[in-house]
Amino acid sequence: MAPLTMYSAVVPNSPDVAGEGKPRRSVLCPETLVENYAASYKSGTNVTTLYENFLEGIHRSGGKAFLGTRPIVNGVPQNYEWQSYVEVQERVKHFGAGLAHLGLAPKSHFGVFSINRAEWTMSELAGYQYNYTSVPLYDTLGVSAIEFIVNQTEMETIVASPDKAQILLHMKSSLPTLKNIVVMGAVDETLLTEGKELKIHVVAWTDVEANGKATPVEAVHPTADDIATICYTSGTTGTPKGAVLTHRNFVAPIASLHMMARHGKFFIPCSADTHVSYLPLAHVFERLCQSVMISGAARIGYYQGDTLKLLDDVAILQPTIFASVPRLFNRIYDKVLAGVKAKGGVAAFLFNRAYAAKKANLRKGIMTHAVWDKLVFGAIRARLGGKVKHIVSGSAPISPDVMDFLRICFSADVYEGYGQTEQAAGLCMSYRGDLTPGQVGPPQLCIEVKLKDLPAMNYTSQDKPFPRGEIMLRGNSVFNGYYKAPKQTAETLDAEGWASTGDVGQWDAQGRMVVIDRVKNIxxxxxxxxxxxxxxxxxxxxxxxxxxxxxxxxxxxxxxxxxxxxxxxxxxxxxxxxxxxxxxxxxxxxxxxxxxxxxxxxxxxxxxxxxxxxxxxxxxxxxxxxxxxxxxxxxxxxxxxxxxxxxxxxxxxxxxxxxxx
Incomplete structure (x- = not known):
């Protein structure tokens, strides 16, 4: 019998520690953890910050399209309209200078409060260029959490959509530090009037941009160790915790994916690729996705803002890359199988025969079929626009049955990622060509992982046949701690830099991670x-x-x-x-x-x-x-x-x- 392909290896010379398994790293980099990647925009340099990641995308784009939006005319969504990488670069530079005129200094905080839209991404990119620290406010965090975040970070300036600007004005009495609200899109006269009454400077995003263009400000670019964002976890109880994430924390998983792509284990997008942005940008999964898209000069198209109309947007956008969460994939799976059952007869017979044939081929590493892909699965592929080549699932575990379903019906490479806010979503990623369901791959190339015994739950690193325990990690994507919360930081990060995840995992026979449980939800x-x-x-x-x-x-x-x-x-x-x-x-x-x-x-x-x-x-x-x-x-x-x-x-x-x- 041929030896099994191994995906991770024990870290060389790692000591034995009672109650823990030995740390493992990806076999693609067993000696050194990845931190950054080689830049093409400037020979002999590496991309070390998210601003340099943007420069890389601009260089690779050759002036092609970057951000796409569907304008709504008389209530009817139109075709996507696009801004190029070069156009966005100019606007970002001007907007960053305009924020400086509002009093923002390097390393100071500014908020972003909106659903996904082009101004969200451009505001973030301006922060990267001028070394401001973005603090996203979740679209539905709730008033008490927003109050907590704004006051804890002593925020003076927030970039917001008109509806969220209204919320902030209504909360002004509990937000003593707030001075400026920069409104994306059209500014209603009532917002200006109410702002004056409350002594809040309400100004249009485009006016801030124009001011920066008229009076340029030289940018102070960040270093790898500067804070890129404070990302507050929504949590299920209590007040939010702000994970402090540096440019290094974000660039490390991007670099990991670039190196995986060089080994044929992942993909790096190009200017011919398109990503649909609808998962909340206040969450690190979508922000990491966007950063990866930017690094390869892909297009990013935004949904209308209504998840019920997402598939309408997708039909027009025709993305080649679809990153989402199991909840959506489960719904597609359920709807397709229910539709097959309802049709019955010949249609159900053909689907089941086609599905069985392709499922058998999956075990041989084959995802396409000359007959069934067109005859049976073409209509299903059309649900995601018909051009999807890569599907990435993250944020929660996905069923092996649904993973198989996506590969069979869409003939696409399907990856399952695993990560948390505290590692900029960079913990594990399944490899291209590995069609084994139920695992999330080996550690990303930027971190090392070990399992810590949980005797109360009968999980230990000595379990047979596979070691089990709480997933712990250390490396370049791991955060610095929670903002102004030393107690919570100490509960998550130990003195040696190991971060606890609260998840229970096991190593499989080939050194891949399988997430099997939660510590807290037991x-x-x-x-x-x-x-x-x-x-x-x-x-x-x-x-x-x-x-x-x-x-x-x-x-x-x-x-x-x-x-x-x-x-x-x-x-x-x-x-x-x-x-x-x-x-x-x-x-x-x-x-x-x-x-x-x-x-x-x-x-x-x-x-x-x-x-x-x-x-x-x-x-x-x-x-x-x-x-x-x-x-x-x-x-x-x-x-x-x-x-x-x-x-x-x-x-x-x-x-x-x-x-x-």
Whole structure:
């Protein structure tokens, strides 16, 4: 038998430490961790900052398109309009100078408060060029968190969209340091009037740009160790924590991906590539994605601002690169399979035959098929514009079934990334050509990783056949700490620079990381069984009738209960087949027959998916209101806010347990 291909290796001469496994690095750089990459814009130099990364993109672009926006005319979105890299470079320079005229000095903070749009990216790039520190405000963080961030950073200037500018003006009494609001797009007269009354300088983004153009200011460029951004994690409880990230922290994972690409394990985009920007720019995953796009001179097109219209934007934009989160990929997976089931007959027969043939080919490393790709999967590819070559999933674990589905239906390279805010999203990345599902690849080339024993959860670095434990990392992408929060920093970073993730991982036989659990989201039932609710939710969410699910249990109860949000489309199809076709979605969610069917089907589905007996839901509540950012049940990266969900459904939880008793 041929020896297994190894993806990571033990760090040479690493000491034995009780209660820990030995650190591992990618086999592509076992001796030295990657920090930066060679620049083409200036021979003999390396890209060490995000400003230099921008210069690299400008050089590689040859003046081609950079930022694209769909103008809305009389409520109708038009085709994308583009600004070139050279045009954006000029605007960024002028805007950065204009911010200086507003009182911004090198290393001082400025806020950005908006959904994704071109001015967001240009404001950030101006910060990189002039060595300002950006502090993004999440679009839906909530008033108390915004107040906390602005006051903790003593922010004087915030760049905001008109609707967010209005929010800031209403909050002025609790934001004593705020002096300037720079408004993206058109400035309503009422904003100017209200600003004057509150003694806030409200000014248009374009006016700041024009002022900088009229009176240039020489930029003070950052070094690798200067702070690029303070990125506040939304969290699920308590006040946000501001992760302090330097230019080195961001450039290191970009450099890692460049080196992986040189070895054929990843891709670096070029001016022919297009990325759709819709994941929140206040989160590091999208910002790292954009920085990688810029490093290769790719185009970035922004969505309209409504995720319900995202696929309309994608159809026009026709991206070649699609970076998203499992929540969206799961919905595509569910919709396609439900559609196949609904059609039945010849269409279902052809799909299933094509799917089985391509799945068998995947195990041989083949992702294309001369017949089935055009005959069966062409319409599915069109859902993402028809030109996607690379798909990147991040922010949360993705099911192996969905990974296979994406490769089969889109014939694209599919990568799963794993990282956190505290490492600028640079922890692990699966390799091109490795079609093994369920793993997130070896460590990025900029860090090393070890597993720390968790004896209370029965995970240790000595486990057989594979070592398990809390994922710890150290290296060039790891943050400096939390802003003005030494206690929280000490809880995450130890004296030797090792950062704890709160995630449980295991090394597989080929030195790749498999994320298997969360340290904090574990609870124990009354009989002593440890429960990982996220694992159960990931399984049950794959059922065709389920859109979302929240699993709950505690140490005073012997069983689990759950809140299930049915998929509106598939529930309607089921209702038509079961004599309930005349009812609305809300009426169906209240129907006893729906609840009984769902509970029974999920129990069977759970056992078929290898859930243990104590992991089966013994009672459920069916609700029609989806978990969302707007109702504060999801974080901006679409992770369930478990504490808030428990509070919202506490009455139903009590009733479900009473019914079981």
């Amino acid at each position: 609870f124990k039932l009354a009989q002593g069984e440890y429960i990982a609710p996220e694992k159960i939710e990931a399984v049950l969410a794959k059922h065709y009738l389920v859109a979302q699910v929240f699993v709950h249990g505690d140490s005073l109860q012997a069983t689990l209960v759950g809140v299930v949000i049915p998929d509106p489309d598939t529930l309607k199809l089921w209702a038509n087949e079961n004599g309930l076709g005349g009812k609305s979605y809300e009426e169906l969610c209240r129907d006893a027959k729906v609840k009984t069917t769902l509970q029974k089907d999920l129990a069977v589905f759970g056992r078929e998916s290898d859930l243990k007996g104590f992991e089966i839901l013994k009672n459920i509540y069916v609700d029609s209101e989806q978990f969302s950012i707007e109702n504060d049940l999801l974080t901006p990266t679409f992770k369930l806010k478990r504490h808030q969900a428990k509070e919202k459904y506490q009455a139903e939880i009590d009733r479900m347990y009473a019914e079981i008793a």
